[in-house]
Amino acid sequence: MAASIPTTPHANAGGESWSNDWVQLELVDPDAAETGYGRKRNALAILGFIALGLVLLMAILGPELAPYNPNKPDPAVTLQGPSREHLMGTDQYGRDVFSRVLHAARLDLRVAISITAVALIVGTLVGGLIGFYGGVLEHVVMRIIDVILAFPGFVLALGIAAMLGNSTRNVIIAVAIAYIPYYVRLVRSEMLALREQEYAAAAKVVGVRKIRILLYHLLPNALPIALAQATLTLGWGILDAAGLSFLGVGIRPPTPEWGVLVGEGAQYINSGQWWISVFPGLAILIAVLGFNLVGDWARDRFGPR
Amino acid sequence: MTEMHRPLLAIEHLSIGFPNERDGTMHPVVRDSSFVVNRNEVVGLVGESGSGKTQTAMSVLRLTKPPGQVLHGRILLDGDDILQMNDIQLRQVRGNRAAMIFQSPRTSLNPLMTIGNQVGRIYTRQRGMKKKDAGDATLEMLRRVGIAGPARVAASYPHQLSGGMAQRVMIAMMLACDPELLIADEPTTGLDVTIQAQIFELIQEIQQETHMALLLITHDLGVIAEVCQRVVVMQLGRIVEIAPVDTLFADPVHPYTRRLVGSILRPDLEVLPAAARGNDFPPVVLEVGGDRYQAVSVDSWRSVNVGRPEMVEVAPGHQVLAHAVDAPSEAVA
Numbered sequence: 001m002a003a004s005i006p007t008t009p010h011a012n013a014g015g016e017s018w019s020n021d022w023v024q025l026e027l028v029d030p031d032a033a034e035t036g037y038g039r040k041r042n043a044l045a046i047l048g049f050i051a052l053g054l055v056l057l058m059a060i061l062g063p064e065l066a067p068y069n070p071n072k073p074d075p076a077v078t079l080q081g082p083s084r085e086h087l088m089g090t091d092q093y094g095r096d097v098f099s100r101v102l103h104a105a106r107l108d109l110r111v112a113i114s115i116t117a118v119a120l121i122v123g124t125l126v127g128g129l130i131g132f133y134g135g136v137l138e139h140v141v142m143r144i145i146d147v148i149l150a151f152p153g154f155v156l157a158l159g160i161a162a163m164l165g166n167s168t169r170n171v172i173i174a175v176a177i178a179y180i181p182y183y184v185r186l187v188r189s190e191m192l193a194l195r196e197q198e199y200a201a202a203a204k205v206v207g208v209r210k211i212r213i214l215l216y217h218l219l220p221n222a223l224p225i226a227l228a229q230a231t232l233t234l235g236w237g238i239l240d241a242a243g244l245s246f247l248g249v250g251i252r253p254p255t256p257e258w259g260v261l262v263g264e265g266a267q268y269i270n271s272g273q274w275w276i277s278v279f280p281g282l283a284i285l286i287a288v289l290g291f292n293l294v295g296d297w298a299r300d301r302f303g304p305r
Numbered sequence: 306m307t308e309m310h311r312p313l314l315a316i317e318h319l320s321i322g323f324p325n326e327r328d329g330t331m332h333p334v335v336r337d338s339s340f341v342v343n344r345n346e347v348v349g350l351v352g353e354s355g356s357g358k359t360q361t362a363m364s365v366l367r368l369t370k371p372p373g374q375v376l377h378g379r380i381l382l383d384g385d386d387i388l389q390m391n392d393i394q395l396r397q398v399r400g401n402r403a404a405m406i407f408q409s410p411r412t413s414l415n416p417l418m419t420i421g422n423q424v425g426r427i428y429t430r431q432r433g434m435k436k437k438d439a440g441d442a443t444l445e446m447l448r449r450v451g452i453a454g455p456a457r458v459a460a461s462y463p464h465q466l467s468g469g470m471a472q473r474v475m476i477a478m479m480l481a482c483d484p485e486l487l488i489a490d491e492p493t494t495g496l497d498v499t500i501q502a503q504i505f506e507l508i509q510e511i512q513q514e515t516h517m518a519l520l521l522i523t524h525d526l527g528v529i530a531e532v533c534q535r536v537v538v539m540q541l542g543r544i545v546e547i548a549p550v551d552t553l554f555a556d557p558v559h560p561y562t563r564r565l566v567g568s569i570l571r572p573d574l575e576v577l578p579a580a581a582r583g584n585d586f587p588p589v590v591l592e593v594g595g596d597r598y599q600a601v602s603v604d605s606w607r608s609v610n611v612g613r614p615e616m617v618e619v620a621p622g623h624q625v626l627a628h629a630v631d632a633p634s635e636a637v638a
Contacts, residue, residue: 196370197412198407198409198413199412199413199414199415199416201368202407202413202414202475203415204366204368204399205368205399205404205479206399206400206404206427206431206478206479206481206482207396207397207398207400207401207431208400208430209396217415217418220417221415221416221417
């Protein structure tokens with residue numbers, strides 16, 4: 001919009017001073033792609049898409065591209081640095097780190113998507129219901145949410161995961177619980193505004209039941225804001241799941257998973273075998289970065305307001 | 306016999322209140338209002354902003370938004386008290402017997418659903434039609450409200466429509482319910498003048514075709530004169546005058562109505578009407594606690610104790626809010 005307004009400094013030459021101020025205001029419009037700010041953001045988004053593409057590629061084709069069996073030990077090549085045969089070196093059992101990182105991508109992505117799906121669905125439904133109906137239930141749920149938010153999210157997930165026991169499913173549940181409150185708050189506040197919309201009243205006038213107004217008319221309109229949040233959860237979800245596995249309360253060690261891999265290599269960093277931890281760590285970095293940058297872009301682009 | 310003479314909508318002694326933020330006491334925004342709408346009748350509801358027109362209309366479909374609530378009174382739709390209905394009975398009324406058009410047509414449509422889907426849903430959900438029949442009925446209804454190219458409009462989303470088209474769609478949605486009573490709350494706010502005229506024409510045309518009763522809320526006295534048979538005038542939450550439309554314009558009795566009618570610009574007169582020149586406001590009757598009332602002059606802030614205002618019939622079908630005058634009291638500080 002701003003791009004179509006003539007911003008030449010001379011366009012208002014001889015005009016009154018207020019019109020020059022107005023042109024100045026237009027020049028700093030953050031939406032204008034021509035400005036340095038806009039260009040920088042576009043570059044970040046492209047970087048995000050490249051990172052995300054890389055992760056998706058690993059997840060889809062990883063097992064086919066992996067040169068070795070990720071779980072097969074080879075006593076002949078233990079603790080070897082990166083080389084032509086083993087691009088990312090080998091670990092203490094002689095397993096190929098590159099193959100293990102590739103295989104882990106699919107599991108990590110699946111975990112991230114599951115976490116996000118659970119948090120999104122549960123959080124949106126709960127937030128929508130309490131925002132729409134209000135009353136005592138709203139107060140009770142919001143206070144519970146406050147209590148959950150009082151814990152640092154990762155510590156909470158750690159506690160829940162330790163309580164439930166090691167398994168992929170439990171990691172997903174633990175991390176999802178830590179993220180549900182954000183969705184509840186977000187969707188509830190959106191619902192408070194949406195329920196006053198006139199199309200909600202119009203639906204009421206033609207005799208639509210309350211629950212249908214909520215499910216068919218209001219929740220779909222609250223979805224964009226929840227989906228923008230979901231892109232961020234995908235990234236942080238990977239980080240949290242990997243973190244739990246690293247600390248030993250997540251996915252069990254032999255399974256190739258980025259957090260597990262970093263944890264396995266941690267004890268060798270001091271003795272100089274950095275590659276066992278660093279390469280899976282980089283994979284986590286790329287994935288989280290990709291989801292976050294793309295998430296920021298999506299929020300600017302499709303997010304509310 | 307009673308069946309025939311029973312009005313379609315009878316509002317009896319309706320009071321609607323909103324809580325005072327400080328102490329929670331109910332502050333009435335509509336006070337002790339009564340009027341009727343008969344079958345096949347168009348009744349206009351006029352009054353300044355904040356006079357309680359919309360609140361009155363909303364309460365008929367029990368849409369009063371909390372924390373506001375109906376304090377007392379009855380709203381009888383064909384003899385059934387809407388205020389006493391349970392949810393199921395209420396949905397019967399809302400879907401079938403009464404419908405309402407809102408002020409801003411564009412925000413009254415769900416932005417994520419196509420027009421065809423939104424109108425069609427009324428046929429499938431409320432009227433139990435099959436999907437295909439509902440589609441046909443939708444196109445037919447869109448055509449009936451004067452939308453050219455109904456198929457194209459049915460496939461589009463609300464943001465693709467102009468305000469006038471959106472209001473036509475809203476009218477189509479409400480007509481799809483086939484109501485006995487339609488409430489139109491300033492249906493042309495935000496539309497330009499030519500479109501306003503078209504929308505009123507459409508509403509009038511449909512009313513004459515379907516013989517539904519129409520309660521029309523508007524600021525436009527020209528429209529009232531043209532469309533309505535009877536007029537209800539509200540001021541400060543009270544009905545001050547109810548009269549047949551011709552009587553209202555020819556012989557207004559209540560001082561507020563007089564000024565309202567007097568404020569109409571007359572192109573055939575060279576001077577501005579006295580009321581439009583902005584002096585000589587009629588005194589306003591206020592409740593000053595308990596059951597005591599005072600008439601306050603807006604110009605001098607002098608007040609006079611008066612009796613409880615009541616509707617008085619000055620001619621058949623012509624009622625005016627009147628009060629007995631007590632001994633005068635001194636000016637309010």
